[in-house]
Amino acid sequence: MVDVSIVVAAAENGVIGADGDMPWRLSTDLQRFKKLTLGKPMIMGRKTFDSIGKALPGRTSIVVTRDSEWQAEGVVAVGSLDKAFDLALEIANADGVDELCVVGGGQIYAQAMDRADVLHVTTVHASPQGDTVFPAIDLAVWQAVHEEPVPAGEKDSATTTYRVYRRKKAG
Numbered sequence: 723m724v725d726v727s728i729v730v731a732a733a734e735n736g737v738i739g740a741d742g743d744m745p746w747r748l749s750t751d752l753q754r755f756k757k758l759t760l761g762k763p764m765i766m767g768r769k770t771f772d773s774i775g776k777a778l779p780g781r782t783s784i785v786v787t788r789d790s791e792w793q794a795e796g797v798v799a800v801g802s803l804d805k806a807f808d809l810a811l812e813i814a815n816a817d818g819v820d821e822l823c824v825v826g827g828g829q830i831y832a833q834a835m836d837r838a839d840v841l842h843v844t845t846v847h848a849s850p851q852g853d854t855v856f857p858a859i860d861l862a863v864w865q866a867v868h869e870e871p872v873p874a875g876e877k878d879s880a881t882t883t884y885r886v887y888r889r890k891k892a893g
């Protein structure tokens with residue numbers, strides 16, 4: 723079985739992005755992101771790819787765009803979220819990994835939430851202004867199975883709490 727995981731850092735007010743970037747500096751969380759995603763297929767929106775600016779090594783980036791001409795070095799472009807999930811599942815099965823990761827941004831999270839089994843959520847203890855938000859986590863649907871306060875390291879602009887949620891079983 724391949725779990726569909728969402729990986730996100732969201733502020734207390736739900737903000738995840740501002741002006742095409744993230745409104746904080748969180749080196750510790752970027753290290754966690756790397757550990758969580760290495761070796762696994764990642765699905766992202768074209769705007770998130772633009773904000774990262776390059777293919778991240780050690781994992782396949784599947785970029786969702788409606789622009790059939792769009793391409794970038796080292797990534798696979800697909801025209802729909804369905805195609806992105808089909809391809810990510812194929813890659814996960816071929817590589818023998820048990821998770822595929824949806825890594826944003828706001829548009830893609832909103833469309834992928836219903837398909838996710840697991841949420842890896844870093845809550846950033848700040849309330850920055852921004853233009854992109856993460857959908858509310860409905861605790862009737864999601865159960866926190868791990869919670870870990872993370873102090874701010876030297877290269878972090880805020881303290882955070884890392885939580886893992888699993889979708890509750892129906893019935």
Ligand SMILES: NC(=O)c1ccc[n+]([C@@H]2O[C@H](COP(=O)([O-])OP(=O)(O)OC[C@H]3O[C@@H](n4cnc5c(N)ncnc54)[C@H](OP(=O)(O)O)[C@@H]3O)[C@@H](O)[C@H]2O)c1
Nearest residue numbers: 730731739742743767768769770787788826827828829830
């Ligand atoms: N805090 C975090 O964890 C985190 C993580 C990731 C991103 N972010 C932030 O989030 C922001 C970007 O998010 P965003 O919501 O603006 O954009 P996004 O979700 O990254 O990308 C949106 C783009 O994806 C494509 N797309 C979306 N739905 C599609 C569909 N159903 N079929 C085909 N293509 C589709 C379109 O690309 P085209 O326009 O090319 O057609 C659309 O413009 C940035 O500020 C970024 O820094 C934060």
